[in-house]
Amino acid sequence: MPAVVIIGGQWGDEGKGRVVDFHARYCSLIARYSAGTNAGHTVINDLGKFALHLVPAGIFYGDKTCLIGNGVVIDPDKLLKEIAMLSERGVDTSNLLISDRAHVIMPWHQVIDSADEELRGSQAIGTTGTGTGPAFHDKVSRIGIRVADLINKDKFPERLEEVLNYKNKVIEKLYDRESLNFTSILEQYSALADRLRPYVTDTTSVVQESHERGEMILLEGAQGSLLDLDSGTYPYVTSSVPASVAAGAAIGIGLGPTAIERVVGVYKAYQTRVGYGAMPTELFDENAEKLREGGGGVAGTSEYGTTTGRARRCGWFDGVLAGYTSRLNGVTSVALTRLDSLTGFSSVKICVAYELNGKRVTALPAEVNEASNLVPIYEEMPGWSEDVSSVRNINDLPREAIQYVRRIEQLVGAPIDMISVGPERDQAIVTRDIFGGNL
Numbered sequence: 001m002p003a004v005v006i007i008g009g010q011w012g013d014e015g016k017g018r019v020v021d022f023h024a025r026y027c028s029l030i031a032r033y034s035a036g037t038n039a040g041h042t043v044i045n046d047l048g049k050f051a052l053h054l055v056p057a058g059i060f061y062g063d064k065t066c067l068i069g070n071g072v073v074i075d076p077d078k079l080l081k082e083i084a085m086l087s088e089r090g091v092d093t094s095n096l097l098i099s100d101r102a103h104v105i106m107p108w109h110q111v112i113d114s115a116d117e118e119l120r121g122s123q124a125i126g127t128t129g130t131g132t133g134p135a136f137h138d139k140v141s142r143i144g145i146r147v148a149d150l151i152n153k154d155k156f157p158e159r160l161e162e163v164l165n166y167k168n169k170v171i172e173k174l175y176d177r178e179s180l181n182f183t184s185i186l187e188q189y190s191a192l193a194d195r196l197r198p199y200v201t202d203t204t205s206v207v208q209e210s211h212e213r214g215e216m217i218l219l220e221g222a223q224g225s226l227l228d229l230d231s232g233t234y235p236y237v238t239s240s241v242p243a244s245v246a247a248g249a250a251i252g253i254g255l256g257p258t259a260i261e262r263v264v265g266v267y268k269a270y271q272t273r274v275g276y277g278a279m280p281t282e283l284f285d286e287n288a289e290k291l292r293e294g295g296g297g298v299a300g301t302s303e304y305g306t307t308t309g310r311a312r313r314c315g316w317f318d319g320v321l322a323g324y325t326s327r328l329n330g331v332t333s334v335a336l337t338r339l340d341s342l343t344g345f346s347s348v349k350i351c352v353a354y355e356l357n358g359k360r361v362t363a364l365p366a367e368v369n370e371a372s373n374l375v376p377i378y379e380e381m382p383g384w385s386e387d388v389s390s391v392r393n394i395n396d397l398p399r400e401a402i403q404y405v406r407r408i409e410q411l412v413g414a415p416i417d418m419i420s421v422g423p424e425r426d427q428a429i430v431t432r433d434i435f436g437g438n439l
């Protein structure tokens, strides 16, 4: 069986959590392969509404193995709180495994995250402030602490001392902030390590053995492709290494790229972004406000960040970017989310190209953040007023909504196999069974 990757095709917050929660039923193993506590996945199912940051959204199926892979950076305190929250609410977390190769977010990472943002001044990125970026910097700088180091009672004090000496010099001399105390970090993190240890294992072997047994593996992406370090709207991107795009999944989990045969691209039916950086179709009028408050969708589905609570910037669907990220990820199947939120707009727009210096362009310029003269070229379509939240067959959607979905499909260049029309697990139109084995 092939591994399936689920990625975000925009700037994150596309609804990957709900798509993973929906498809996880067909898989034996569900794994996160990248990013850290910065990620926020909202899942609503028969157990209630959950905000997940590190635990894979497959956790709600007690019979599946859920795994946090090598490519993730873990804040042990936040992860343990997330596990405790799930257990308290009746979710079985005994099937959760954590990679010994994953890196750990340490107290200095949050200090540096906020100090860096301050130093950037008007160029601030608008990070989540979770220390995720600096933890990835340390991984690449080879000064990171891995889960294997953290849970090794004999070696951890020595590793902590080495790294903290280095980091305290940076914090004091470069950032002019107070140094951190070795003893209190050692005590706190040793206690966290004791609680984390039962979950830790060599997840690379677990995934590889599952693949050899022919089991269906679902690799859960975090953030969106436009936040990718190599291909996104740099420098207003996230720091995950491996990348959040589908190609990073193989690296982040420990499988060869040939194991991945299908890539589900999750796209929201309009555009949102949190943090700074270019967003060509951003709206500043009453339509932005309407989208932010959930549009015509179900109450309680408004556009505020799962991790930070920040209001998301909202705009019309950007077909140029959607085509770009679809090709970037090799998307084979699209899940279009939040179509219900577009109910009640007299007309809806899709960006199909940009005008740049008097020329029509259909590619994302590398200098998109500086291109204040980049003007979206829209196709305007009639909207619809019908409530679509109980529609389960695409042919029962209003004619205008079908036209809208089909135009997006053309621009993405891959079939739309699932359309979500509400936040609940089964509020979805499935037009093709992507786990049917015949793709």
Ligand code: IMP
Binding pocket: 011, 012, 013, 038, 039, 040, 125, 126, 127, 128, 129, 130, 131, 132, 133, 222, 223, 224, 227, 236, 237, 238, 239, 274, 275, 276
């Ligand atoms: P960082 O990942 O916290 O360093 O933040 C870098 C950028 O990525 C900021 O613009 C964040 O708002 C954005 N970002 C990080 N994680 C997410 C996410 O899960 N959803 C949406 N945006 C995110």
